Amino acid sequence: MTSTGARILGVLVLSMYGDKLGEYQNPYTYDSSGLALTPLGEVQEYQLGRYLWQTYFNDTSPSHVSEEVPLSTLLSGGGILFEADGGGDGRVIYDSATALTQGMWPPLSKSNLGNMTLANGTSVLSPLQGLQYIPIAPIDPADDVSFEGWLDCPTFWNATRSFYNSTDFKKVASDNAAFLDSLSSLVGNRTTNLTQMMGIYGFVNTEYIHNPAFHLATSSDTLTKTRQLANYYAAGVYSSSDMGSIHNIPGRALLPKILKGVNRLADLGDPLRFYSMSMSYEPFMSLFNMMGVSGTFANISGIINYAGAAAFEVRTDMYGNNPVIRFLVKNGTSDSGFTTYSLFGGTKDVSLKQFRTLLQPHSLNTLSSWCYTCDNNFSRGCEANSTIPVPPNPFANRSNNKLTAVASGLIGAGATLFVALLSVTVCMMTGFLKLGKRGKRLSAVMSAPGHHPRRGSDFKDGMDDDDVQLRKWDRMPDGQKSTV
Incomplete structure (x- = not known):
């Protein structure tokens, strides 16, 4: 509920994609192709969209963001903005954003369907039961580093190698060697080293959801243990308690959009009231650590669940004056609604000024700052930075x-x-x-056979040329193969 005298000015929402499937192409690295949002993923995103509409656009909600401006005016007057990562997950993230918008603005009722009569007397009715078309801007990583700041970043590659070589990583790998070995037959004799943990978890999680034979052969304890190791891996690679760490490059690259977004929401002269960004899990992990929530709240310390969302609500303070930020998370469909989390170890509401002061020094506000931080002079618009030495071969x-x-x-x-x-x-x-x-x-x-410019560096282990004998659930018809 809003505090006495306080009101919500607008909200910036980060959303995770929904359940997806694809076809595995590489038995060692879990590389896949043909990724697509599943009907389950569509439902997850649609439900998230319905929840967001009920929370922020329902007239009876205490968090209503358009009290003074009609919703129709917001839609036509620049009050709503949707962006989606257009990168290496194919159309999964963009399609997730589409399903989300359909949840927020479902097809019109029959009484509101658009219709017209042509000069020749023909009557025309809007198709698709009055489906509403909400524009979504795709963010191409080749042109904008905001959503995938870790790609083509040699500094990040080196930091990841250092993590692999750390005493803690080696100990975790050693302590879990037997468990990882036990997964080998389960994942079709694919590589099961700790450095491949995200691929291992993606395989196990997706097959557990979609493959009946795999589901019966796999215990929930195995799935839980696999996710725990994936959380450890992802936290070590894509986040750090040191806000300026290169491991936080996913969050630091996204911060300019977040800071600009909350500033616009706080400005009543700006029409923007709702700003949505759809993306992968890496920025969530980085930002949660930078803002001090993942280390404090265990339930959001790992990989965010499918169709999870984080909201930065811009509100007035309890006296109705200075803007504050309230941070909320809905960790997938298992959460019934948003939960408020305190930022930076403080209270639930942080002043916009403090929010900017703490995060701005670590924000990569220009392309040149990202290029310099990553030691990149070879891609993503950094080619003009000839003063940066060519990085060593990261492979x-x-x-x-x-x-x-x-x-x-x-x-x-x-x-x-x-x-x-x-x-x-x-x-x-x-x-x-x-x-x-x-x-x-x-x-x-x-000039670049087999290279996808939007995909990141794979830290693959040594491979051999032995044929991989896959178990029966890995020899499924093409239309049933899956990946995460």
């Missing part, structure tokens, strides 16, 4: 002077590229191939 395994499988793959790709270019040259010389506009596109594709 070189210096401990045994052997190349990892990733580096070997790059060498193989280079050899393939050489052969392909030689073939193209021969064809051009003999008149069999002429390059026009499509030819230029062909050469662009050939």
Whole structure:
């Protein structure tokens, strides 16, 4: 409930994608393709959207954000803003945002359906039972680092290696070696080292949800233990109690949008009242640690659940004057609603000024600041930063002077590229191939075979060429294979 004299000015919501499926392509690294939001994921996001509408746009809600402005005016006048990560999860995150908006603005009632009569007398009625079209801006990681700040970041790669080599990581790996080994047959003899923990958990969690044979063969204790190790891994890689740590790069890259967003919400001269961002789990982990909530509240210390959400409510104080920030989390569909959490070890409401003061020094407000922090001068718009030295090969395994499988793959790709270019040259010389506009596109594709610019670096262990014998639930028809 709002305090006496206080009112909510607006809200910024971060939302996690819903349940997804895909097809596993690599038996060692859990790489997958064809990722898609499932009907379950659509329902999860739709339900989150309904909850957000009831919380922030229902006239009877104490957190109503449009008391002075009609909802129709907010929609048409820039009062609502939706953004979604358009990166390496295919359309899963964007489709999750779409399902969320459908929950907030479902199809119109029959009495409100748009209709018109044409000059020739034909009557036309709005399709799809009056589905409302809410614009969502996709944020491409190739053009904007905000939603995926950890990609192509050599400083982050080095920090992750240091985490792998830390005494604590090695101890956790050793203490859980037997359990990890026991997962090998369960996951189709895939790699089960601690460094592959996110892939392991993704496989186990998705198969447990969607594969009846796997569900029967896997205990809930195994799923819980796997998630605990995944939480440990993700917390060590994507977060730190040191707010300025490179491990917090997911949160630090997103902070400019958050700080600008809450400033706009606090400005009554700005029409924005509701700002939604859909994304993956990494920024959640980083931000929760930076704001001091994950270390204090165990129930939100790990990977956020499917269709989870965090809200930054911008409110006036109890006297109706200075703006404050109230932070709330709904950790997936298992939570019936938002729970308020104290930020920075303080009270439930933090002044907007204090919120900015504590976070602004660690915010990467410009592309150049991100490029400098990551030591990147080779991608994502950092190419002009020629003063930054070219980083060392992040895939070189210096401990045994052997190349990892990733580096070997790059060498193989280079050899393939050489052969392909030689073939193209021969064809051009003999008149069999002429390059026009499509030819230029062909050469662009050939310059980076098999590389997806929006995917991050995989810290893969050494691999062998042995055939992997998959168990029966891993030999399912293509349409039933899955991943997280």
